[in-house]
Amino acid sequence: MNKIKFFLFAALMSANSYAADADYSQPIAITSDNNETSIKENVSVYTENVEIRQGSLNIKADRLEINASAGKGNEVFITTGNPVRYSQLLDGDVPVNARAAEIRxxxxxxxxxxxxxxxxxQSGSQVQAAVIRYNIETQQISAESGEQKKRVTTIFTPENKENP
Structure with missing residues (x-):
């Protein structure tokens, strides 16, 4: 099973596709229609038309809760929506896109x-599952069927090569 996951990872993600390092050095900008923050609890909640940007990383959601209780640099962003949408450009301007009911x-x-x-x-290939864990920096994927036992589906799109 681990060999299958490794093959899935290798086929879906190109070896020289990494999130642009510049993304991580950029500030995180959040826009929304509403915001409530508890300074004491270190929790912020944003609702309606929420957008998170960090360099080319972009997440759009209906609701965002940020838990900053673990300190600066250790924040956890929990977004919900119908669906939440994520996009980012990797080095070489390769887009990666995702969507789900919740993205953490x-x-x-x-x-x-x-x-x-x-x-x-990414690059015409796709993974569908109940739960997908995706490390943006290392480009590693783990997909699970979840409690509903919805099977993991992977679609590989062949590379188009021009005829000589």
């Missing part, structure tokens, strides 16, 4: 956890 972004580990009809696509 762990800033310290640079990991996205997509839950609820999760879908991740």
């Amino acid at each position: 972004y762990d800033l310290a580990s640079r990991t996205l956890t997509l839950s609820g009809n999760a879908e991740l696509s």
Whole structure:
């Protein structure tokens, strides 16, 4: 089973496709229609038309809760929506896109956890599952069927080569 996951990872993600380092050095900008923050609890909640940007990383959601209780650089962003949408350009301007009912972004580990009809696509290939964990920095994917036992589906799109 681990060999299958490794093959899935290798086929879906190109070896020289990494998130642009410049993205991680950029500030995180959040816009929304509403915001409530508890300074004492270190929790902020944004609602309606939420957008998170960090360089080319972009997440659009209906609701965002940020838990900053673990300190600066260790914030956890939990977004929900119908669906939440994520996009980012990797080095070489290769786009990666995802969507799910919930996307959790762990800033310290640079990991996205997509839950609820999760879908991740890059370069025409796609993974669909109940839960997908995606490390933005290392480009590693783990997909699970979840409690509903919805099977993991992977679609590989062949590379188009011009005829001589």
